[in-house]
Amino acid sequence: MSLATTEATAATPPAARPRRWTARPGEAVAFGLVAIFLLAFLVVPVLTVVTVAFQDRATGGFTLAHVGDFLSNDLFMRSFWNSLYVSLMSVAVASLIALPLAYFTTRFEFRGAVLVQTLGVLPLIMPPFAGAVAMGLLFGRSGSVNLLLGDWLDINIPFMEGLNGVIFVQSIHYFPFILLNLSASLRNIDRAMEEAAQNLGSHGFRLFRRIVLPLAMPGYVAGASLVFIKVFDDLATPLLLNVREMLAPQAYLRITSVGLEDPIGYVISVVLILFSVLSLWVSSLALRGRDYATVQRGGGGLARRRLPRGQAVAAYALILLILALVLAPHLGLFLLSVATVWSFAPLPDGYTLAHYARVFAESSQYITNTLVYAGLAGLIDVILGTAIAYLVLRTRMAGTRWLDYVAMSALAVPGLVLGIGYLRTYFGVTLPNGTSLAAFWGIIVLALAVRRLPYALRACTAALQQISSSLEEAAENLGARRLRVVRRIVLPLMAGGIAAGFVTSFATAAVELSATLMLVQSNADAPLAYGLYVFMQSPAGRGAGAALGIIAVVIVGLSTLASHLVAGRGGKESA
Amino acid sequence: MSEILAREPAGIRVEGVDLSYGATRVLKDVNLEIRPGEFFAFLGPSGCGKTTLLRLIAGFNAAQRGRVLVGGADISHLPPWKRDVGMVFQSYALWPHMTVRRNVAFGLEERRVARAEIAGRVDAALALVGLEGMGERRPSQLSGGQQQRVALARTVAVRPKVLLLDEPLSNLDARLRVQVRRELRDMQQRLRLTTIFVTHDQEEANTVCDRIAVMSEGVVQQVGTPMELYDHPANLFVAGFLGTANIMPGRVLRDGAASAFEIDGGTRIPLPPGLDVPPGARLMFRPQDVLLLPAGAGAPGRRLLEGEVTHREFLGASIRYGVRVAGAEVLVDAPHTGGEGHLAVGGRAALALDAARVKLLAG
Numbered sequence: 001m002s003l004a005t006t007e008a009t010a011a012t013p014p015a016a017r018p019r020r021w022t023a024r025p026g027e028a029v030a031f032g033l034v035a036i037f038l039l040a041f042l043v044v045p046v047l048t049v050v051t052v053a054f055q056d057r058a059t060g061g062f063t064l065a066h067v068g069d070f071l072s073n074d075l076f077m078r079s080f081w082n083s084l085y086v087s088l089m090s091v092a093v094a095s096l097i098a099l100p101l102a103y104f105t106t107r108f109e110f111r112g113a114v115l116v117q118t119l120g121v122l123p124l125i126m127p128p129f130a131g132a133v134a135m136g137l138l139f140g141r142s143g144s145v146n147l148l149l150g151d152w153l154d155i156n157i158p159f160m161e162g163l164n165g166v167i168f169v170q171s172i173h174y175f176p177f178i179l180l181n182l183s184a185s186l187r188n189i190d191r192a193m194e195e196a197a198q199n200l201g202s203h204g205f206r207l208f209r210r211i212v213l214p215l216a217m218p219g220y221v222a223g224a225s226l227v228f229i230k231v232f233d234d235l236a237t238p239l240l241l242n243v244r245e246m247l248a249p250q251a252y253l254r255i256t257s258v259g260l261e262d263p264i265g266y267v268i269s270v271v272l273i274l275f276s277v278l279s280l281w282v283s284s285l286a287l288r289g290r291d292y293a294t295v296q297r298g299g300g301g302l303a304r305r306r307l308p309r310g311q312a313v314a315a316y317a318l319i320l321l322i323l324a325l326v327l328a329p330h331l332g333l334f335l336l337s338v339a340t341v342w343s344f345a346p347l348p349d350g351y352t353l354a355h356y357a358r359v360f361a362e363s364s365q366y367i368t369n370t371l372v373y374a375g376l377a378g379l380i381d382v383i384l385g386t387a388i389a390y391l392v393l394r395t396r397m398a399g400t401r402w403l404d405y406v407a408m409s410a411l412a413v414p415g416l417v418l419g420i421g422y423l424r425t426y427f428g429v430t431l432p433n434g435t436s437l438a439a440f441w442g443i444i445v446l447a448l449a450v451r452r453l454p455y456a457l458r459a460c461t462a463a464l465q466q467i468s469s470s471l472e473e474a475a476e477n478l479g480a481r482r483l484r485v486v487r488r489i490v491l492p493l494m495a496g497g498i499a500a501g502f503v504t505s506f507a508t509a510a511v512e513l514s515a516t517l518m519l520v521q522s523n524a525d526a527p528l529a530y531g532l533y534v535f536m537q538s539p540a541g542r543g544a545g546a547a548l549g550i551i552a553v554v555i556v557g558l559s560t561l562a563s564h565l566v567a568g569r570g571g572k573e574s575a
Numbered sequence: 576m577s578e579i580l581a582r583e584p585a586g587i588r589v590e591g592v593d594l595s596y597g598a599t600r601v602l603k604d605v606n607l608e609i610r611p612g613e614f615f616a617f618l619g620p621s622g623c624g625k626t627t628l629l630r631l632i633a634g635f636n637a638a639q640r641g642r643v644l645v646g647g648a649d650i651s652h653l654p655p656w657k658r659d660v661g662m663v664f665q666s667y668a669l670w671p672h673m674t675v676r677r678n679v680a681f682g683l684e685e686r687r688v689a690r691a692e693i694a695g696r697v698d699a700a701l702a703l704v705g706l707e708g709m710g711e712r713r714p715s716q717l718s719g720g721q722q723q724r725v726a727l728a729r730t731v732a733v734r735p736k737v738l739l740l741d742e743p744l745s746n747l748d749a750r751l752r753v754q755v756r757r758e759l760r761d762m763q764q765r766l767r768l769t770t771i772f773v774t775h776d777q778e779e780a781n782t783v784c785d786r787i788a789v790m791s792e793g794v795v796q797q798v799g800t801p802m803e804l805y806d807h808p809a810n811l812f813v814a815g816f817l818g819t820a821n822i823m824p825g826r827v828l829r830d831g832a833a834s835a836f837e838i839d840g841g842t843r844i845p846l847p848p849g850l851d852v853p854p855g856a857r858l859m860f861r862p863q864d865v866l867l868l869p870a871g872a873g874a875p876g877r878r879l880l881e882g883e884v885t886h887r888e889f890l891g892a893s894i895r896y897g898v899r900v901a902g903a904e905v906l907v908d909a910p911h912t913g914g915e916g917h918l919a920v921g922g923r924a925a926l927a928l929d930a931a932r933v934k935l936l937a938g
Contacts, residue, residue: 190668192665192666192668193670195633195635195655195662195668196662196664196670196726196729197681197685198634198635198654198655198656199633199655199660199661199662199730200656200661200681200685200729200730200733201656201657201686201733202656202682203654203655203656206685210681211670214670214672215671215672217672
């Protein structure tokens, strides 16, 4: 017997969209400008950093001596292992926070699932280091929680001691990456996947282990590797918690105290890049060839179950506890920003608005600078993003793919490394007024733009992909020239995606610190995140720093809200 | 090779099933008897409850009333994983993280079947659907038709008591559909597996199934072989859903023992004595049961209706005319044998009705 296999209809790929064979002058110019920008502000600085790490200072030849110095130095090796330990532990703790939230809200009929998912993302809209000081006041040795624990139970938990503090702050800040990715993959599992397994005799934990978990795995790995990179590269949080024996702080301290010539900072930069690339590679490995978005036409996500009463109470209790923990930095920061004095007490002694007044009176340049820098960076990003997306999707010029790859590779470049690269590459370049290009505030804007370009580029590419090229062909058919087609058809239809890309770039650039910390030369040119960092250095500045932090949260929160509104409207238009 | 996949066939009984989602009654007092080894179809338009009934048998829905028996045993209170009722999903639901072989072996592993036997049964199931040598592929590397074969192999590998197919042909292209439905029939005969086939396509149901339950609005309208349903529809819904039906409004006239149906407009059709006439009945006849004549022609023993030809479709073996009669559009199939004798659109024509081939049906 055989059900005859005469079937020869193996799906043929849809015919590739016909593309133009020859480059038009306008397109060639756009290509050239984008390529020059990427070369000057991404490729050359990063290559410079790598070169210096392997270059003999006297002869200029290749050497492994700097790497040898790094490997044979106890302090650096300890810093390396500390960074690795902190990153892995942060992934573990972030998973512990994200797993129950994702699982319960996607899998069961759960009141407040939307609220949990929304509050769960809140930590992302705060600079990670901003919460660090507040966390110290809440969870430190003589913080609110330990004071209360000491009163009631006579115990003291070292949440914030040394590396613990970094792990605690980072995992609370970055767990949303895991929550978002994991929830999305859980929601994308078609319920028929689960029903088919039940139909064949599987149920309970075996069903979860053999079907649900493997299907959700790619999303989890993607989220976890993102958390790993972010923590491994982060500079500001360990510095603020006064943890110096980690890689990023060591690189920063070497460059700022020993000087730009010291090669160890560059070796550390190379290590940071290596680990970024490595974890991006792990993540792409997990996703490769596994398009696990299994929801079919007419299918829904996993069936939502009703929890038995006892389990429901336990689940709610667990989730409330997690949410309390997650929102603690915001609460702490807010209390700090309105506190007169807050030390050795569970709550502040008194409340005041003086810190806000002080920030607006003395340091409003931080806020203006942030809005200008992040706004310009977002603008540069959407212009570049639109240009690259258009070149890749609508022209047949050789090398457009490479523009895309190079722009996306900025994801693997830690902000600290980019900052060091800019200093090294452009310190000798002087502007007409005699100052160094590396000391010009515009360089901060460029660093922010390069760092956030991947976000804007993806948004623009997605927007352009959704526009059928027949819409453009129709316009050409009716007599419009290419440039007019772009202006009258393509750009208006892309507007939603471009706006979303701008807001994402703007909001994330507004709280960036790693690159800025290297590049800021004077307080007058500094953005908000830097000002926050400076305030937080002294106990007297903490209240004002917290006020600045709350202002940052408000700015980012408002722009996130705006991007949701824009994305929602764009979705309706293209539907 | 396929012997190790065969087992003693089991019958299915559905008794007095009522099922509601909130205030919506989806199934209303459904009773069915499906014989062991039978190829049975649930046929009806979308939203008629056929998939709900199938999922009820598989255990993915719970009825408010009634029960389901398989092989004489009540399975109403068993969870899906203890029912031993094989289901092939409309979307196939192949697990993308497993190879074809692992997909097919899954149910056997869950049943703790010995390793050596699993290998044999997986091979037999893959051979049965003609996918030998494809075991190490991933579902994403297969065409739609091949994916469907894997889904089928995965289900028959566990030797289920009965097989449930949820719109199995809906995701295939037209050419493949005809081929696959023959193969399904062939496999079902070979395994003697009691099978329920859910479809909204009467042609699919007619060609592969022994018997069909026609469903509409949660109610089983009629159960029978395809030919019984076509020739003796129980009501207007069944008549209209299987094949093409002309339905004429009018009223029943009685004169002592004799009775007749008067079509709106005046033509009377005498009814055979003793015919049971349901209240609100209408006259139904098939397009091929009418003779189409030029206007003014006579036909002994038949009743004539006159009207205007409104359209004409050439179907190959026949020509389908639309004729407007007494405010109703009547479809008539005239056999096409040569090049002559067509009626022109816009011309007059007469329809000759044979009283023996018309039916009176209620809605």
